[in-house]
Amino acid sequence: MDFFNKLGDVITETGKDVSQKVSDLTGIARLNMDVRKREDFVKKQYTEIGKQYYELHKEDEEPFFEEIKLIRETLQEIDELKIQIADLKGKKKCPACGTVNEGDAVYCTKCGAKCESIFQEEDSEEQVEDQKEEEIIIEEIKEDIK
Numbered sequence: 001m002d003f004f005n006k007l008g009d010v011i012t013e014t015g016k017d018v019s020q021k022v023s024d025l026t027g028i029a030r031l032n033m034d035v036r037k038r039e040d041f042v043k044k045q046y047t048e049i050g051k052q053y054y055e056l057h058k059e060d061e062e063p064f065f066e067e068i069k070l071i072r073e074t075l076q077e078i079d080e081l082k083i084q085i086a087d088l089k090g091k092k093k094c095p096a097c098g099t100v101n102e103g104d105a106v107y108c109t110k111c112g113a114k115c116e117s118i119f120q121e122e123d124s125e126e127q128v129e130d131q132k133e134e135e136i137i138i139e140e141i142k143e144d145i146k
Contacts, residue, residue, distance in 0.1 A: 083093050090103035096113035105115050
């Protein structure tokens with residue numbers, strides 16, 4: 001009988017230890033989650049401060065941080081890529097406000113400015129160059145015939 005009493009006491013003590021360890025692990029996990037939430041909050045605040053600083057200094061000719069220049073260049077690249085995407089989708093980007101309009105839109109649906117696809121303008125410039133080249137070739141052929 002003594003054996004069974006001791007066994008019962010050991011099982012009870014082990015159960016209490018396991019229960020305490022589970023409770024501790026749960027508490028640690030909860031605290032770690034709270035730490036991560038607060039770290040994410042701080043990162044968001046840093047990002048917001050950076051955005052505000054950038055907005056205040058984006059027009060500076062000599063930016064204090066090289067990253068401002070890099071952000072400016074990258075934003076220009078992003079705009080160019082968005083224009084290419086809009087053009088491939090048959091849409092146009094308003095030169096005045098940047099709103100994406102349907103490809104057949106003559107005027108912007110948001111600000112009313114005249115919409116012309118940048119790529120259409122480039123194509124027309126290329127077409128003008130092609131026409132000039134054709135005219136030169138035609139003139140050369142005429143001279144050869146004479």
